[in-house]
Amino acid sequence: MMNLVPDEELTEVGDLARSIGAELLAPAARDAERAGAVPDDVWRKLFETGLAVPVPEEHGGGGVPDPMTMLTVVENLAHGDPAIALAAYWNGAGALLLAEHGSTEQHQHLAALATQPERRTAVALHEGFGRGAAELATTVQVDGDHLRLVGTKRAVPFASDAELVLVVATDPDAGALRVVVVPAGAAGVTVVPDSGRLALDAVRAADVDFDVELPASALLGGAEAPADVEVLVQRLRLWAAAAALGTAQRAIEYAAEYATGRIAFGQPIGAFQGVSFPLAEASMRIEAARLELVGAVLALDERPATEHDDLVSLAASYAYGVGTQSTRDAVQTLGGHGFIKDHPVELWYRSAAAMAALDTDPARAPFSARL
Amino acid sequence: MYSQTLSKPLQDYSRQLREWSASECRPYARQADIDKRRPDNWREILDTAPIPLGRADVPEPDTVPTFEEGHWVSHFAFYENINYGDVWVHPTLGNGGIGHLVVQAMGTPAQIEKWYDDVFVAQRGDTGFALTEPGFGSDTSQVSTTAVQDGDSWVINGTKMYCTGGAFADYVVVFATIDKSNGARGINAFIVPRGTPGFTVAKENEDKLGIRSWTTSELVFTDCAVPLENRLGWSAEGGDAQVGKGQGGALSALAWNRPNMAAMAIGLAQASIDTVTPILRGQRAGFTPQRWAAVELDLEAMNAALERGRRLGYLAQTTVDQGAPSRTLSAASKGYVPETVERVIRHCMQLLGPEGASKELLLEKWYRDCKIIDIFEGSGQVQRIVVGRSLLGRLAG
Numbered sequence: 109m110m111n112l113v114p115d116e117e118l119t120e121v122g123d124l125a126r127s128i129g130a131e132l133l134a135p136a137a138r139d140a141e142r143a144g145a146v147p148d149d150v151w152r153k154l155f156e157t158g159l160a161v162p163v164p165e166e167h168g169g170g171g172v173p174d175p176m177t178m179l180t181v182v183e184n185l186a187h188g189d190p191a192i193a194l195a196a197y198w199n200g201a202g203a204l205l206l207a208e209h210g211s212t213e214q215h216q217h218l219a220a221l222a223t224q225p226e227r228r229t230a231v232a233l234h235e236g237f238g239r240g241a242a243e244l245a246t247t248v249q250v251d252g253d254h255l256r257l258v259g260t261k262r263a264v265p266f267a268s269d270a271e272l273v274l275v276v277a278t279d280p281d282a283g284a285l286r287v288v289v290v291p292a293g294a295a296g297v298t299v300v301p302d303s304g305r306l307a308l309d310a311v312r313a314a315d316v317d318f319d320v321e322l323p324a325s326a327l328l329g330g331a332e333a334p335a336d337v338e339v340l341v342q343r344l345r346l347w348a349a350a351a352a353l354g355t356a357q358r359a360i361e362y363a364a365e366y367a368t369g370r371i372a373f374g375q376p377i378g379a380f381q382g383v384s385f386p387l388a389e390a391s392m393r394i395e396a397a398r399l400e401l402v403g404a405v406l407a408l409d410e411r412p413a414t415e416h417d418d419l420v421s422l423a424a425s426y427a428y429g430v431g432t433q434s435t436r437d438a439v440q441t442l443g444g445h446g447f448i449k450d451h452p453v454e455l456w457y458r459s460a461a462a463m464a465a466l467d468t469d470p471a472r473a474p475f476s477a478r479l
Numbered sequence: 480m481y482s483q484t485l486s487k488p489l490q491d492y493s494r495q496l497r498e499w500s501a502s503e504c505r506p507y508a509r510q511a512d513i514d515k516r517r518p519d520n521w522r523e524i525l526d527t528a529p530i531p532l533g534r535a536d537v538p539e540p541d542t543v544p545t546f547e548e549g550h551w552v553s554h555f556a557f558y559e560n561i562n563y564g565d566v567w568v569h570p571t572l573g574n575g576g577i578g579h580l581v582v583q584a585m586g587t588p589a590q591i592e593k594w595y596d597d598v599f600v601a602q603r604g605d606t607g608f609a610l611t612e613p614g615f616g617s618d619t620s621q622v623s624t625t626a627v628q629d630g631d632s633w634v635i636n637g638t639k640m641y642c643t644g645g646a647f648a649d650y651v652v653v654f655a656t657i658d659k660s661n662g663a664r665g666i667n668a669f670i671v672p673r674g675t676p677g678f679t680v681a682k683e684n685e686d687k688l689g690i691r692s693w694t695t696s697e698l699v700f701t702d703c704a705v706p707l708e709n710r711l712g713w714s715a716e717g718g719d720a721q722v723g724k725g726q727g728g729a730l731s732a733l734a735w736n737r738p739n740m741a742a743m744a745i746g747l748a749q750a751s752i753d754t755v756t757p758i759l760r761g762q763r764a765g766f767t768p769q770r771w772a773a774v775e776l777d778l779e780a781m782n783a784a785l786e787r788g789r790r791l792g793y794l795a796q797t798t799v800d801q802g803a804p805s806r807t808l809s810a811a812s813k814g815y816v817p818e819t820v821e822r823v824i825r826h827c828m829q830l831l832g833p834e835g836a837s838k839e840l841l842l843e844k845w846y847r848d849c850k851i852i853d854i855f856e857g858s859g860q861v862q863r864i865v866v867g868r869s870l871l872g873r874l875a876g
């Protein structure tokens with residue numbers, strides 16, 4: 109039976125994440141950007157909420173949310189601030205990969221990750237442009253009890269801070285997607301000095317070159333039974349895309365509120381369709397994009413793996429497109445005031461575009477001029 | 480007869496300007512953005528130009544030639560190609576501010592001689608245009624700055640914000656009402672020279688999303704007295720019947736500058752496409768054939784979109800040069816281009832992936848810079864109202 113209405117539990121988690129976003133993340137957004145890091149006290153409080161590091165109870169954590177809950181949590185934390193939300197998300201994603209697919213030995217890391225907020229993991233996923241997981245150029249090859257990991261990953265969160273980097277790579281021999289757990293400082297890992305980015309500085313991203321030899325046991329799941337990570341990697345892309353929608357939603361709410369108070373030509377500017385229609389368009393598209401992400405999360409379980417790349421690329425690219433368009437419309441609504449740092453819309457404008465550059469597939473999101 | 484080819488001299492000038500701004504000015508773009516001002520050695524940088532730029536800081540005339548197409552078409556080409564290097568360059572030429580355009584449009588012959596010919600042209604002064612206030616931008620009828628006649632002076636009180644170049648201008652054209660009960664008709668323009676007692680710079684520069692190398696100032700006028708003859712369109716003896724007065728005059732003076740802002744946007748977008756194209760070609764091996772085909776179609780579509788914007792701008796400016804200017808066309812050019820330009824630059828970033836948003840390249844900066852173009856000198860919505868009125872009359876709005 110068709111049902112696209114979130115159930116009560118999901119709604120509650122979403123509300124909780126939204127209020128944490130509003131009370132904890134939003135006020136710290138500018139500080140996080142200035143410092144290029146999530147402020148320590150904010151990170152600790154976020155850690156304590158249990159939403160930041162998804163680790164199962166048997167490993168000392170607060171439990172792992174189901175995929176729809178993750179989608180909602182990321183979206184609603186990003187409603188507070190996208191950079192802090194994504195910093196927490198990508199750090200938690202490392203723990204989640206370890207928890208879901210790690211070997212017994214790899215599970216040993218979890219207790220520390222679940223209890224010590226200063227620990228960081230990184231997931232190295234993105235490459236040059238929004239390429240589906242099946243097309244990643246980074247490879248891992250297993251030779252006896254050793255493996256060799258070769259490739260370049262772009263915009264790896266916490267590239268210089270993480271004690272473990274979980275690198276997503278293809279194994280050409282097995283014809284499968286794998287994750288390699290690379291310890292910090294392993295020989296052959298080169299973090300490229302980063303010159304900074306348009307936004308999302310708190311994620312502390314940098315490009316990383318890998319040409320690493322490790323024991324084969326570094327494969328996620330272990331040498332004997334390397335994990336099939338394909339579905340989880342695709343989910344990671346969808347969850348990240350949810351952050352674009354949270355950002356977009358917040359931006360249009362802020363713009364709408366501004367438009368009710370700003371007077372021009374004798375009325376609040378919101379009374380002009382030139383102001384209200386773009387915001388209404390954004391609102392409709394955010395709803396549609398959210399449902400597409402929900403649909404894609406479901407489809408990952410329902411559709412054959414060969415279709416996953418395309419459906420995830422399509423849903424993610426659309427969400428990023430909605431994110432960028434909504435945030436530009438929010439800046440536009442504030443006029444000159446939107447262009448000044450006194451208001452946060454310029455931050456969302458930058459953040460949405462920075463997110464969109466990470467994972468937009470040129471074949472799924474062609475250029476369209478404003479007609 | 481239709482022709483979409485610029486005359487050979489204008490083509491050559493444009494190409495030289497573009498190549499020069501890209502090779503000599505662009506290398507300073509990042510630092511100008513960080514420092515929030517033009518490079519300290521801007522004069523030496525401008526000295527390397529192989530063509531006249533219309534510089535305000537050199538003794539000998541360095542006038543941009545007027546090509547057979549005429550002044551405004553030449554300037555459209557000028558604005559695109561100088562901004563192709565980066566946005567920091569053109570405000571250093573002394574025409575970043577636009578106060579002199581108002582003088583030219585609304586001044587008496589004596590005022591034009593003094594403030595346009597002498598201060599702006601001969602002395603190559605900087606000018607500012609101070610209309611926007613904290614309480615309004617688009618709706619210029621809300622001017623709350625007042626000017627009250629007191630003997631042989633006008634005494635100005637009020638706050639102006641977002642005045643481009645205001646902190647450094649030799650004079651600022653300030654819009655103030657002399658009679659609030661008279662609505663828009665009460666609004667007049669006054670020349671306030673720098674250093675006039677009561678004129679203070681409350682904030683030299685705003686902290687902005689983009690065009691950070693430009694100065695965007697907040698100005699405060701407290702019992703600021705200027706001579707009667709500083710009221711544009713008037714002399715100490717009274718009004719000059721031959722010149723346009725009030726707000727309307729100001730706005731038509733600005734209308735012809737609007738396509739130039741579209742040209743600026745096109746320059747940034749073309750620079751973005753030209754930055755990513757060779758990078759993508761170099762990475763071609765990493766694309767599947769279908770995806771590479773998509774990339775090529777995108778590059779083609781983006782170039783075509785800019786070309787549409789160019790044609791509109793050239794059409795609008797040609798009508799000005801031919802003496803039959805159209806506000807509608809001018810608004811169409813300024814309304815059509817900026818949002819498409821935002822999309823082009825954003826798409827260029829997306830084609831590159833994470834590298835696209837890195838400060839290693841200037842795409843992220845141009846994405847920040849370009850956003851203002853749909854806001855200032857009449858927002859996208861305001862341009863649509865102007866175009867809409869050509870169809871619907873006053874109903875549009």
Ligand SMILES: Cc1cc2nc3c(=O)[nH]c(=O)nc-3n(C[C@H](O)[C@H](O)[C@H](O)COP(=O)(O)OP(=O)(O)OC[C@H]3O[C@@H](n4cnc5c(N)ncnc54)[C@H](O)[C@@H]3O)c2cc1C
Pocket residue numbers: 370372373377380381382383440441442443444445447607608609610611614615616617618640641642643644687690695851854855856857858859860861864876
């Ligand atoms: C960097 C910078 C430089 C600037 N330089 C100058 C300068 O040199 N001199 C100067 O005087 N000003 C300058 N400005 C101000 C600029 O011109 C104004 O910001 C602009 O006119 C918009 O006004 P506003 O910001 O008050 O927005 P508002 O007028 O408050 O408009 C807000 C939003 O409402 C929309 N809107 C308003 N009315 C309508 C309507 N009837 N129908 C549909 N939509 C509507 C607008 O399009 C906009 O999207 C500058 C601003 C910036 C940021």
